[in-house]
Amino acid sequence: RRARGDEQLNYVGFSYGTHLGQVYAEKFPGRIRTMVLDAVVDPALGFEEMLIEQAVAFDEAFERSAGACTRAGRDECAVDDLGPAYDEVMEIVEESPLPTSTGGRAGPSELATAAILTSYTQDGWQALGPALADALEGDGTYLLELANAYWDFDGYSAYIAVVCIDTPPPRGVEAYRAFADRAEEAAPRFGAAVANELVPCAT
Numbered sequence: 001r002r003a004r005g006d007e008q009l010n011y012v013g014f015s016y017g018t019h020l021g022q023v024y025a026e027k028f029p030g031r032i033r034t035m036v037l038d039a040v041v042d043p044a045l046g047f048e049e050m051l052i053e054q055a056v057a058f059d060e061a062f063e064r065s066a067g068a069c070t071r072a073g074r075d076e077c078a079v080d081d082l083g084p085a086y087d088e089v090m091e092i093v094e095e096s097p098l099p100t101s102t103g104g105r106a107g108p109s110e111l112a113t114a115a116i117l118t119s120y121t122q123d124g125w126q127a128l129g130p131a132l133a134d135a136l137e138g139d140g141t142y143l144l145e146l147a148n149a150y151w152d153f154d155g156y157s158a159y160i161a162v163v164c165i166d167t168p169p170p171r172g173v174e175a176y177r178a179f180a181d182r183a184e185e186a187a188p189r190f191g192a193a194v195a196n197e198l199v200p201c202a203t
Helices: 016-027 047-072 082-095 108-118 125-136 141-154 156-166 173-186 191-196
Strands: 009-014 032-038
Touching: 009 016, 016 032, 016 156, 047 082, 047 108, 047 125, 047 173, 047 191, 082 108, 082 125, 108 125, 108 141, 108 191, 125 141, 173 191
Parallel strands: 009 032
Antiparallel strands: none
16 A cells, blocks of 8 residues: 555455455554455464365355256256266366367366356356366366466465465475365365365475
């Protein structure tokens, strides 16, 4: 705020950005002009609890998307059911990443990230369904595009730099692996992906 020369702050924060906004509001309440916080993170949660809660929420959002896809039908969603389609693509990419038209590859991380991105909106199934349909035909291009869109808007480097030091993460490879296993148990589809997105925090 000072660097911009503003008397008061205008701030929009979503996901972990809501935590930053809450801290700023507590410390400098008189310096806020407007603040919008969307998808609020509970600041009382520690590293592990926050990520497990997030992963569970992504699993629940995926189930809502699957229901919307089923109601819309294959003509609109491109697959009959997001759940089985996602699980089938996961089996495929666990064996070998899918090729893309750009020369990249779409593996398990790209698949999970694409699904996570589309969970941020109520109509995300309209993008995920066709991406899964393409993947079932052997083309990972759309999955990779969705994953890249998430990584582009997420500001990953800044995000990880902040999250790794805000609350203590599990330290060391074995402790982090055990945490990722707990996350996967709590959220079977996205727990491991959400945990392992921040695996650099372990070291």
